[in-house]
Amino acid sequence: xxxxxxxxxxxxxxxxxxxxRYLQSLMERGTKVVSSAQLANGTNVNAAQLxxxxxxxxxxxxxxxxxxxxxxxxxxxxILGLGKSWNMALIGAGNIGxxxxxxxxxxxxxxxxxxxxxxxxxxxxxxxxPGIEVHHIDKLKELAATTPIDLAxxxxxxxxxxxxxxxIIEAGIxxxxxxxxxxxxxxxxxALQHVDFTTLLDTLTYALSTKEKKGAYYNKKKxxxxxxxWDSPQSWPDHMINYSNLLVTK
Amino acid sequence: xxxxxxxxxxxxxxxxxxxxRYLQSLMERGTKVVSSAQLANGTNVNAAQLxxxxxxxxxxxxxxxxxxxxxxxxxxxxILGLGKSWNMALIGAGNIGxxxxxxxxxxxxxxxxxxxxxxxxxxxxxxxxPGIEVHHIDKLKELAATTPIDLAxxxxxxxxxxxxxxxIIEAGIxxxxxxxxxxxxxxxxxALQHVDFTTLLDTLTYALSTKEKKGAYYNKKKxxxxxxxWDSPQSWPDHMINYSNLLVTK
DNA sequence: GAGACTAAGTGACTTAATTCACAATATATT
DNA sequence: AATATATTGTGAATTAAGTCACTTAGTCTC
Ligand SMILES: NC(=O)c1ccc[n+]([C@@H]2O[C@H](COP(=O)([O-])OP(=O)(O)OC[C@H]3O[C@@H](n4cnc5c(N)ncnc54)[C@H](O)[C@@H]3O)[C@@H](O)[C@H]2O)c1
Ligand SMILES: NC(=O)c1ccc[n+]([C@@H]2O[C@H](COP(=O)([O-])OP(=O)(O)OC[C@H]3O[C@@H](n4cnc5c(N)ncnc54)[C@H](O)[C@@H]3O)[C@@H](O)[C@H]2O)c1
Numbered sequence: 001x002x003x004x005x006x007x008x009x010x011x012x013x014x015x016x017x018x019x020x021r022y023l024q025s026l027m028e029r030g031t032k033v034v035s036s037a038q039l040a041n042g043t044n045v046n047a048a049q050l051x052x053x054x055x056x057x058x059x060x061x062x063x064x065x066x067x068x069x070x071x072x073x074x075x076x077x078x079i080l081g082l083g084k085s086w087n088m089a090l091i092g093a094g095n096i097g098x099x100x101x102x103x104x105x106x107x108x109x110x111x112x113x114x115x116x117x118x119x120x121x122x123x124x125x126x127x128x129x130p131g132i133e134v135h136h137i138d139k140l141k142e143l144a145a146t147t148p149i150d151l152a153x154x155x156x157x158x159x160x161x162x163x164x165x166x167x168i169i170e171a172g173i174x175x176x177x178x179x180x181x182x183x184x185x186x187x188x189x190x191a192l193q194h195v196d197f198t199t200l201l202d203t204l205t206y207a208l209s210t211k212e213k214k215g216a217y218y219n220k221k222k223x224x225x226x227x228x229x230w231d232s233p234q235s236w237p238d239h240m241i242n243y244s245n246l247l248v249t250k
Numbered sequence: 251x252x253x254x255x256x257x258x259x260x261x262x263x264x265x266x267x268x269x270x271r272y273l274q275s276l277m278e279r280g281t282k283v284v285s286s287a288q289l290a291n292g293t294n295v296n297a298a299q300l301x302x303x304x305x306x307x308x309x310x311x312x313x314x315x316x317x318x319x320x321x322x323x324x325x326x327x328x329i330l331g332l333g334k335s336w337n338m339a340l341i342g343a344g345n346i347g348x349x350x351x352x353x354x355x356x357x358x359x360x361x362x363x364x365x366x367x368x369x370x371x372x373x374x375x376x377x378x379x380p381g382i383e384v385h386h387i388d389k390l391k392e393l394a395a396t397t398p399i400d401l402a403x404x405x406x407x408x409x410x411x412x413x414x415x416x417x418i419i420e421a422g423i424x425x426x427x428x429x430x431x432x433x434x435x436x437x438x439x440x441a442l443q444h445v446d447f448t449t450l451l452d453t454l455t456y457a458l459s460t461k462e463k464k465g466a467y468y469n470k471k472k473x474x475x476x477x478x479x480w481d482s483p484q485s486w487p488d489h490m491i492n493y494s495n496l497l498v499t500k
Numbered sequence: 501g502a503g504a505c506t507a508a509g510t511g512a513c514t515t516a517a518t519t520c521a522c523a524a525t526a527t528a529t530t
Numbered sequence: 531a532a533t534a535t536a537t538t539g540t541g542a543a544t545t546a547a548g549t550c551a552c553t554t555a556g557t558c559t560c
Contacts, residue, residue, distance in 0.1 A: 014449055048521090064526040064528090080455055102345045103345065151454055195447065200427060202270070203263050204426075257546085302547095312555085314505075314507050316506090504558085509553085523538105
């Protein structure tokens with residue numbers, strides 16, 4: 001486990017998660033060994049980049065052979081902190097919130113909604129899922145004290161989002177996934193990600209628009225240009241993500 | 251409208267969308283003029299960066315004064331292609347798909363679901379929204395020929411996602427927003443964005459994990475370090491996006 | 501209408517991320 | 531045991547993105 005002291009690119013962490021998912025599918029298919037070229041191809045990244053990404057954390061492969069799928073999977077889990085199960089609180093049990101609660105995949109990945117909050121009277125007190133009651137948002141701090149929460153998911157209207165973030169942080173939670181279309185301000189010790197549908201749609205319309213009226217705001221160059229810049233509508237290179245969301249990833 | 255020939259950073263487009271949204275809120279509040287510093291502060295970016303982002307497309311401000319809110323808003327709309335209304339097809343009318351259909355905000359922004367597809371017998375034929383019937387996926391090509399579709403939203407299980415992407419592209423649609431946890435391969439002329447919840451959650455767990463056992467995989471540095479690297483759990487610098495997917499965005 | 505003041509626009513610089521290309525090291529083969 | 535072959539790991543080079551800091555061009559005041 002070498003582990004470099006170098007700064008790790010943010011995008012590397014995003015990609016690690018993507019490799020992780022692909023490795024899981026390889027596991028299911030029974031693949032034992034995979035080369036950086038195969039793994040990179042399956043996740044749409046450059047093979048050298050994949051190797052460099054891993055090299056920030058250690059040396060996991062065997063030269064001339066490749067990577068042992070289950071071993072690499074275990075090691076990426078370790079790096080990303082996916083060894084344990086993570087308790088999540090949902091803030092806002094509306095359309096999106098309910099879809100998230102229903103999503104079985106989260107549990108499989110160790111993400112569990114253990115508390116759900118809302119404000120609207122007709123939602124509060126209902127049993128939204130077997131064993132999961134909707135609590136009033138005012139009880140967040142109190143309940144978070146007994147049930148330790150690692151992550152909070154914000155799914156309230158944008159106008160309420162910053163206030164909710166503040167409440168969440170005050171309750172001692174320091175990881176937030178925000179679905180509201182608002183860029184939140186949080187102190188440095190809090191990890192935050194935005195899931196921003198409209199912004200992503202806007203990048204698509206930009207791509208399609210520049211495609212049509214080529215030359216208006218942009219000058220067309222080499223058509224064969226790889227998926228990296230906005231010369232032509234294309235896939236996202238990364239970050240993006242964002243980058244990203246970020247964000248933002250091919 | 252100067253319009254530089256330079257390559258435009260992918261992250262610039264993401265940010266443009268974010269400025270756009272913030273400008274809309276300023277409009278609603280009746281603000282007439284805004285400085286780059288204010289606008290940057292409201293969107294959590296560096297003021298110089300905001301000015302540079304705009305400079306790729308022209309000169310929209312007045313020196314010594316700032317930007318006219320409604321004028322800048324109009325110009326960003328123009329750049330991003332938000333002047334027109336965009337027809338969308340939804341592929342997969344399950345949990346997430348239904349939440350998206352319900353979402354009123356999309357219409358306000360010019361994004362309209364005009365066709366909905368699924369495969370499961372009990373969903374096909376139902377009127378899922380007033381005036382919107384769920385069609386069988388096999389009819390996509392046929393219906394897209396009569397109702398022009400600009401963008402497709404994929405909300406089917408990951409195992410079906412690549413196949414759906416291929417079908418969509420074959421039907422002549424060249425913008426895709428994908429919610430399935432799978433990295434899709436598309437030809438160069440197709441614009442693609444991934445909305446990847448789990449990957450974003452994974453970056454949060456990484457941040458929280460490294461926070462706890464500082465020094466394991468990372469070496470703690472200046473604590474005051476601004477939100478830019480993975481030295482400590484923090485906000486996403488951008489892209490991340492995008493990128494990123496990236497993607498990724500503070 | 502001269503001078504003070506403010507904030508945009510941008511070239512130069514800095515920092516970050518990606519890719520190249522090859523040395524290092526494993527396995528397989530004869 | 532020597533050689534062929536494959537694929538990792540990584541410094542060096544390249545490319546991209548972000549920030550600084552100054553110049554320019556407006557408005558406002560007196
Ligand atoms: N539904 C979508 O497809 C979609 C798409 C993109 C973005 N979003 C965003 O996600 C967020 C939620 O969207 P939605 O469609 O689920 O909205 P929704 O109106 O269906 O649900 C919002 C829920 O939040 C609750 N709420 C409001 N203020 C609250 C507060 N202060 N404390 C606790 N609960 C509170 C409401 O009672 C409601 O149940 C919004 O910001 C929306 O813009 C949703
Ligand atoms: N629900 C969530 O909160 C959530 C969160 C993250 C990711 N996702 C992803 O979004 C996707 C959809 O999730 P969901 O929860 O809505 O699942 P779901 O099972 O509720 O809905 C999927 C729908 O797709 C339809 N479908 C399946 N194959 C199809 C095909 N070939 N053609 C047309 N329709 C088809 C199914 O009939 C079903 O109605 C999945 O890939 C899921 O992993 C969902």
